[in-house]
Amino acid sequence: MLYAPKPMHIPDGFLSVPVAVALWLIAIAVIAVALKRASKDLGERQVPLMGVLAACIFAGQMLNFAVAGGTSGHLLGAALAAILLGPWAAVLVLTTVVGVQALIFQDGGLLALGANIFNMAVVGVFVASFAYRTVQRLVGRSRWGVPISGFAAGWLSVFIASLAAALELALSGTSPANVAVPAMGGIHALIGIGEGLITAGALAVIAAARPDLLRQGQAQAAIGGRAVWVGGLVIALGLAVASPLASAHPDGLEWVAGQHGFLDAAQGPIFKIIPDYLLPGVSNQALATIMAGVIGALIVAAVALAVAYTRRSRGSEAG
Amino acid sequence: MEPIIQVKNLSFAYPDGQQALRDVSLTVAPGEKVALVGPNGAGKSTLMLHLNGILHPTSGAVRVIGLDVRDGNLPRVRGAVGLVFQDPDDQLFSPRVFDDVAFGPIYQGLRPAEVRERVSAALEAVHMGHMVERVSHHLSTGEKKRIAMATVLAMEPAILVLDEPTAGLDPRARRGLIHLLRELPQAMLIASHDLRMVQELLPRTVVMDNGVIVADGATPEILSDAALLEAHGLEVY
Amino acid sequence: MHISFLDPYQPRPSLIHRLDARVKLVLALAFILATALAPAGAWPIYVLLFALVLAVEILSELGVGHVLRRAALALPFALAALPVLFTVPGPALLTVPIGPWDLTITGPGLERFVSILLKSWISVQMAIVLAASTPFPELLMAMRAIRIPRLLVAVFGLMWRYLFVLADEALRLLRARSARSGLLGQPAARGSRAAGETGRSAGKVGGSIAWRARVTGGMAGSLFLRSFERADRIYAAMAARGYDGEVRAFPLPPISPVAWGVLVGGVSLLGMLTLFGYVFWG
Numbered sequence: 056m057l058y059a060p061k062p063m064h065i066p067d068g069f070l071s072v073p074v075a076v077a078l079w080l081i082a083i084a085v086i087a088v089a090l091k092r093a094s095k096d097l098g099e100r101q102v103p104l105m106g107v108l109a110a111c112i113f114a115g116q117m118l119n120f121a122v123a124g125g126t127s128g129h130l131l132g133a134a135l136a137a138i139l140l141g142p143w144a145a146v147l148v149l150t151t152v153v154g155v156q157a158l159i160f161q162d163g164g165l166l167a168l169g170a171n172i173f174n175m176a177v178v179g180v181f182v183a184s185f186a187y188r189t190v191q192r193l194v195g196r197s198r199w200g201v202p203i204s205g206f207a208a209g210w211l212s213v214f215i216a217s218l219a220a221a222l223e224l225a226l227s228g229t230s231p232a233n234v235a236v237p238a239m240g241g242i243h244a245l246i247g248i249g250e251g252l253i254t255a256g257a258l259a260v261i262a263a264a265r266p267d268l269l270r271q272g273q274a275q276a277a278i279g280g281r282a283v284w285v286g287g288l289v290i291a292l293g294l295a296v297a298s299p300l301a302s303a304h305p306d307g308l309e310w311v312a313g314q315h316g317f318l319d320a321a322q323g324p325i326f327k328i329i330p331d332y333l334l335p336g337v338s339n340q341a342l343a344t345i346m347a348g349v350i351g352a353l354i355v356a357a358v359a360l361a362v363a364y365t366r367r368s369r370g371s372e373a374g
Numbered sequence: 375m376e377p378i379i380q381v382k383n384l385s386f387a388y389p390d391g392q393q394a395l396r397d398v399s400l401t402v403a404p405g406e407k408v409a410l411v412g413p414n415g416a417g418k419s420t421l422m423l424h425l426n427g428i429l430h431p432t433s434g435a436v437r438v439i440g441l442d443v444r445d446g447n448l449p450r451v452r453g454a455v456g457l458v459f460q461d462p463d464d465q466l467f468s469p470r471v472f473d474d475v476a477f478g479p480i481y482q483g484l485r486p487a488e489v490r491e492r493v494s495a496a497l498e499a500v501h502m503g504h505m506v507e508r509v510s511h512h513l514s515t516g517e518k519k520r521i522a523m524a525t526v527l528a529m530e531p532a533i534l535v536l537d538e539p540t541a542g543l544d545p546r547a548r549r550g551l552i553h554l555l556r557e558l559p560q561a562m563l564i565a566s567h568d569l570r571m572v573q574e575l576l577p578r579t580v581v582m583d584n585g586v587i588v589a590d591g592a593t594p595e596i597l598s599d600a601a602l603l604e605a606h607g608l609e610v611y
Numbered sequence: 612m613h614i615s616f617l618d619p620y621q622p623r624p625s626l627i628h629r630l631d632a633r634v635k636l637v638l639a640l641a642f643i644l645a646t647a648l649a650p651a652g653a654w655p656i657y658v659l660l661f662a663l664v665l666a667v668e669i670l671s672e673l674g675v676g677h678v679l680r681r682a683a684l685a686l687p688f689a690l691a692a693l694p695v696l697f698t699v700p701g702p703a704l705l706t707v708p709i710g711p712w713d714l715t716i717t718g719p720g721l722e723r724f725v726s727i728l729l730k731s732w733i734s735v736q737m738a739i740v741l742a743a744s745t746p747f748p749e750l751l752m753a754m755r756a757i758r759i760p761r762l763l764v765a766v767f768g769l770m771w772r773y774l775f776v777l778a779d780e781a782l783r784l785l786r787a788r789s790a791r792s793g794l795l796g797q798p799a800a801r802g803s804r805a806a807g808e809t810g811r812s813a814g815k816v817g818g819s820i821a822w823r824a825r826v827t828g829g830m831a832g833s834l835f836l837r838s839f840e841r842a843d844r845i846y847a848a849m850a851a852r853g854y855d856g857e858v859r860a861f862p863l864p865p866i867s868p869v870a871w872g873v874l875v876g877g878v879s880l881l882g883m884l885t886l887f888g889y890v891f892w893g
Contacts, residue, residue, distance in 0.1 A: 101762075106770045111835055115781065228695070235694075255828060257835055359669050481859060482853055511775045529853070
């Protein structure tokens with residue numbers, strides 16, 4: 056119960072190296088900007104504020120509840136962080152959350168971390184910012200304004216982030232778009248409801264007890280906010296359009312990926328040094344695998360013996 | 375000799391209008407050990423936060439080791455006033471004990487070798503030298519309170535300002551802390567509800583209530599004045 | 612109650628535990644990269660990579676069974692790759708009728724699917740060993756060493772430090788909620804199980820999801836409020852000790868020659884494996 060695997064955190068092995076590296080580069084670029092902007096927004100308090108809120112989001116992920124269908128809803132937190140701290144600090148907060156999840160709990164891979172940071176800390180945050188401000192402009196006056204905008208921000212951030220993840224899987228050739236997009240999108244459309252409700256509920260509590268915090272967060276978002284709003288809009292639209300397109304033409308996406316070398320698919324060996332068959336009926340591939348197995352077993356056995364020996368001598372020293 | 379703390383006619387109101395301190399005056403001489411008692415909300419913590427410049431007076435003046443508490447002097451003021459907060463979890467914010475105790479000296483600009491010396495000395499003073507590599511959240515409350523003190527001792531302050539040091543401690547840890555406070559040579563200003571500790575340790579007592587200082591004198595006299603104690607919600611138990 | 616079981620670090624007197632965290636981090640990343648670069652179907656490479664990580668697991672004295680069990684937790688995501696069995700073009704192996712469709716598993720599809728599974732399984736084992744053999748403060752040091760900005764590392768440090776404090780607070784809120792839901796007389800809450808903990812019993816009762824969501828949202832809101840206040844107190848404590856907004860840290864100790872040796876050796880070995888893989892199976 057305390058720690059359940061997350062459907063949006065992509066493990067290692069599922070993204071092709073070019074896709075993973077490209078997303079790392081984008082993530083690093085956004086983080087670099089966020090580091091500068093968060094300093095300006097939050098000032099001297101930034102380190103304790105971001106650190107504690109990151110811990111809060113992480114701990115908040117334990118506050119799960121069951122949504123229809125038995126899947127546990129849980130908190131991504133991108134929306135809450137973006138609304139309360141402004142987008143740039145939220146990027147950093149979510150980066151640390153996703154980073155610790157990967158490093159310490161293996162929720163999401165380490166090579167894939169760049170992609171996961173991009174999906175959750177960049178897409179999630181920017182889309183949430185965009186959604187909140189847009190809906191606020193429409194319903195802000197009513198007393199339900201804050202919770203409704205919060206719900207929209209929460210839901211949209213999760214849903215669009217999942218589309219990004221799906222497209223990354225498709226580009227890597229791991230999961231065809233016409234399966235990945237509906238699957239990821241569908242699951243997260245549901246999970247997003249939970250996110251939206253929690254975001255709305257939390258904002259309602261905060262707005263009632265400390266409206267100054269809410270105003271502070273929005274003030275931060277307003278500074279240089281145009282760029283973020285446009286960014287969020289572009290990302291949301293882009294992914295929303297690309298996903299059904301990719302779904303409809305799964306081969307198309309894979310073809311594109313193949314053309315640009317995103318796929319891991321075998322291109323053909325550089326050397327054909329080992330002819331396919333040496334012995335009749337036995338392929339050299341099999342032989343090579345067996346040899347590797349033998350070498351591997353020898354390594355493991357050697358290490359195991361060494362450790363056993365060390366343990367024994369440690370034991371006799373202690374005794 | 376120059377007083378370590380000199381508060382003159384200090385008044386302070388929070389941004390929301392709540393008047394927390396009214397015309398407070400207080401002087402603490404070097405080596406003096408003073409208790410600050412009073413009901414919750416009396417303004418004790420607010421007063422303490424003025425001593426190292428975290429809060430700024432609405433009117434009145436605060437001087438620490440002869441310096442006005444204002445922006446230019448803050449580094450030296452903060453080095454002189456070792457403020458230990460009530461919840462040690464707020465004070466121990468670094469991954470390891472070493473990092474927390476080294477924090478003050480590092481920000482005082484000391485070289486790595488000097489920082490190491492200060493850390494060892496401070497941890498020795500609170501009898502926690504063996505904990506240097508530990509991770510904060512594995513420690514008991516008593517241990518955390520000692521480390522919290524070490525974090526300010528490492529800055530070699532002129533005065534220790536402690537907020538409820540014995541709160542939340544079991545009798546053994548409390549006894550250990552009182553021993554420790556007796557050993558330390560620094561001047562002290564201790565806010566506490568633990569009046570038995572005050573009786574044992576601190577020769578002078580200042581009583582606050584509702585943002586005002588209502589009494590300031592020798593501990594035995596103050597704590598035997600039943601009318602005074604009752605009027606301000608105090609009890610020796 | 613203490614949530615220290617959230618911390619995966621397990622102290623052992625092993626060589627891996629003693630190895631410099633900076634070297635461990637770089638080698639773990641290099642290993643995962645090498646695994647990712649292994650071409651689909653290069654089975655001998657996978658075997659050797661697995662042997663390597665197994666050797667590391669044994670060396671770390673963490674218990675191979677323990678690591679493999681934790682590694683299994685990451686596998687459910689493999690379902691995402693399942694369609695690849697059917698969609699990669701190539702010679703057909705087996706046709707599986709599922710409902711109205713006839714799905715054909717192809718040779719290359721099987722190859723790619725198994726390769727993905729193996730890569731994932733092998734990579735996650737290395738990550739588990741890294742986390743279980745390295746105390747987090749040392750990982751922070753390693754992050755500084757690979758040039759992650761000091762501000763970000765400081766935020767990581769604070770986050771980790773308060774993770775346990777806030778997780779305790781969250782647990783207390785959860786327990787308070789379960790205690791309360793039995794008393795509220797909501798239709799969903801009747802019965803011994805708290806409505807919020809499992810959805811199975813309560814799911815279909817009208818309004819209960821929204822109610823639960825509101826309660827959970829309320830708890831999240833309280834947690835956030837307390838966090839803001841705690842952040843203020845922490846900032847005051849930092850300021851009281853001279854914090855001026857700039858992140859300063861103790862200089863890192865030099866890396867020992869042995870550690871350098873291990874680093875260079877490890878990276879070379881992985882590099883050779885990767886090259887081998889590309890040349891013969893790429």
